[in-house]
Amino acid sequence: MDEKKFAKLNNISAEVRKDILRMVGIARSGPLEKSLSAASLLVYLYWEEMLFVPGEPRREDRDRFMTDVPEAVPALYAVLARRGFFEREHLWHYRRLGAMLQALPDFGRIPGVDAPCVAARPQIAMAGALARELFPAESSPRVIFLTDEKNLLCDEFIADLKKSSGKYTPNLLVLVLQNLRGDTARIAAPARLSSFGWDVREAFSSDFESLENAFMSFNFAEGAPKALVALQSEDVFVKLEHSEAFRSLSMGELDMALEELEEKSNER
């Protein structure tokens, strides 16, 4: 990856992370950690990998993105806004009564949102069915489904993975966010996915070069469904006290976190 592209993606990721902090901070409610760590991955997808036209969000031949990780929804909103699907102004009304950006995306109302994000997991069968329907199309749009490693501990998810591998869906890509900290770090996600017949790669979610290499090695026109285990490194997180999946930020904390992000993006 050339330096210019790397710098551009890095810069966009930093701005997206700041937007995530601002929107969650202003709303005083919402998930932070997973959104911040998924930001680079989504930036790479929406700037380098996926095919779509922001002005035509319902185009038939666009690639589709869906997720069953509610904690990553602020990152998706921030990315869609910066990519031009809607005004960034909407971000500052996140989770407000009547606002377009609700806690979970209101499919059909938000430009760029291709599918509902359902709190009742897993959602992979929905992604598989969509991929299967889209595959015979001339353009064969891809379906990119973001999930996290906790799903690999769910029997239903595993059963759906096995069943999906039996259907011909080479245009299906499952992105598994794997946190390198905590209990779930011990899940051998790539080996587990490979054992079900999936075509699996591994990359760091904030390392654009490794993401690019992984994506370039996939052949979405044929073969097994694809999976990319995106390892989440710690250096993109803002160090917040009592870090929890869902919490509200005080204005002081928001300021400090924005400063910290600024410093980090300058370092990179």
Next chain:
Amino acid sequence: MNADGNLSALSAFCAALSERAAGKDFIFVASEETAEKELKDLLPFSSESLSPSIEGAVMSAAGFALAGRKPWLIGRAADIAGRCYSRIREAIVQTGLPVRIVSFDGGISCVHEGASSQMLEDIALMRAMPRMNVIVPADEETAVRVIEAGDEISCPFYMRLDGAALSQKYENASEPFHIGGARILRGGGGVTICACGAMVARALKAAERLEMQNINAEVIDCYSLKPFAENVLLSSVRRTGCCVAASEENAFGGLFGAVAECLGRTYPVPLRSVAVGDEFVNSGTQEELCEYYGLTWKEIVDAAAQVWALRRR
């Protein structure tokens, strides 16, 4: 599957579906178990689900609908309305995806299986879900019309097949089906009897008995529980001044709920319910269960006689 009536309801529906689906843009999903047991000999198509479970079948249906298809999701009432409620709510109904949901073994059809399989509150659950449409056909003709209208309907709906409902044939079947409609199967000015599904046949029998007592009953087949045909009901009770609601379900939130909500808000009249009370049901034969839980034509006659005596004049 154990009740003859229920077998015929599902068989009749599948036969109608197979006949009308040939050469059309048809797709159906079910759990692996349902597809391999109940539906194997009934539908000449295989389930397209990308999951072995019924929960995954719901998600698959949503995925196919996202791609522009209008899939049929078929399963037991207890599985669909019970296990899959939150998924149907979030993945299908909140998003307005055009998935046609068909449940069988509703009411007391699944007679020997006991309370866990006998879902009496499915209609109430689905009625309470915002933007969900609920249909309970009483005969094959209505089921066929739902299938035929299915391609034109662009919203999700839940259809319950219960008991021996689809084995019946009624006059006035030529009346056009539409979501939010109802059929008057027998005219009368003495008492209004609203019924749905398997209870329609019992309501007609009760009307014959009431006629012997000089009470002329009007029987309405309320096949659309939501949206509810309020105008048909109101037009009837304005003449009769009293009403009975009969359905093979729990008395709370289903047909009785729909009738009471409408009348309480608009034109209060004496009203009685013929349904199962606030309890879970036992296993037994269908006849035993109908007798025990008061779901026969006799209870409809009793209820009708009571409200007729109290009728609004």
